[in-house]
Amino acid sequence: MLQAPSLSKLARIRHTFFTRSGGVSDGVYASLNGGIGSNDAPEKVTENRARMAATLGVTPERFLTPYQIHSPDVVVADGSWTQETRPRADALVTREPKLAIGVSTADCGPLLFADAEAGVIGAAHAGWRGAFTGVIEATLAAMEKLGAARGRIAVALGPTIRQPNYEVGPEFVERFLAADADNARFFVPAARAGHAMFDLTGYIGERARRAGVGSFEDLGLCTYADPERFFSYRRMSQRGEPDYGRHINAIALGD
Template sequence: MTRTRTVPHLATPFMECPHGFFGRRGGTSRGVYDSLNCGPGSADIPARIAENRRIAANCLSGGRDTPLLSLYQVHGDRAVTVQKDWAGDRPQADGMVTDRPGLILGILTADCAPVLLHDPAAGVIGAAHAGWKGALTGILEATADAMMSLGATRENIRAAIGPAISQTSYEVGRDMHAAVLKCDSQAADHFADGRDEDHFQFDLEGYAARRLKAAGVTRIWCAGIDTYQNGDYFSYRRCTHRGETDYGRQVSAIMIAP
């Protein structure tokens, strides 16, 4: 058993299973990746990314060297069922579910909303990456449906929405506003007027919660933490505004205890 290293992470008793929304503190990376960068899609040193992922996984599992699985996220609506650790390439998907103890499902974000799900009665968990595109096209519904294929029920599923960019920080243009409303007219309530005439402020957390509720998942907890304003989290938009060339990704993870 590996010695457990506790690093800062956010959890809620609401979920009733091991889980955590990790931030950027407690890892080994340096520079713009300081320090718990868990994203293999970044240009960080691979050995440091691997060590950071081990740190997060062992913190969650109590030092059992449990595999931390993550996806090749594409801002889509595909959710996959995980039965074992994958040795090859990561599946291209934005949601995953399992009923197998001892597997850690991890979602990588840097402003998008990480959503962790659990049906304690069925013993099924899920994790989803919900940017505006994925939320709009149905990744949360797809993840809930995949959980149901393993025996979960919508009324028993609990969903926790982790730290994400807030409405006050998420300025979007008219094209994005039009694209969202074209597909989902009810999303209008999640836009506020922006600072300029052609801009809006989008409530990603609130929109994700509404999509979950519309899908029958009504037991929802929201972190209410803005990744752009809070320096304890990686933020793609903050790095872009600072002119930085790359950015780290935090991991949000969930497992069924073995």
């Protein structure tokens, strides 16, 4: 388990960026795989998620994650849902106590948000597409509708693939430069001609700061570079493995 100091000091806020340790899964999923969409044995994923829920002080049915679609879409969570009825979105916000909201990741950026004074929290899955299309700003706007003040919101970024391990092609770079020429600062040349290394975490941080959050903290950890602690979609792809585990990154309000 990993925690952000900026969130840990807030009253009533419980949060964790779970690593791959502490679960019951094995093989490529070893051991704390929380991915409902993975090919892991469902009963093992259920047990893993129950352990995560207990860590945050909630019951398993109140440990919620969405069906992620790499979008800027946000849903207000105000109760429980089933695997079949979970919403298609990439961020959740709530002001309900004893309700944990989270997102799954395996290279993309997991963001946890909290305005402790207002009692409003959020969680967002920020891959390049979600960050590019505004999931961070949409999450903040949804929190404001619940009573949060943007200038009070603390945001923490958990384990994410880092620039030294994130190679992208020329069309990717062109998309970002077409949106804003200043985005060139998030790319450095790759060894392969025409390719570049993308600073996803730097880009996420810049989007959050421009949006006017109260504070932004980056834990500075790379999913790709640390196979002992983290799952990684890109590492799995390069190794030719059949599937990969998913981390859960979650936050809850205490009583």
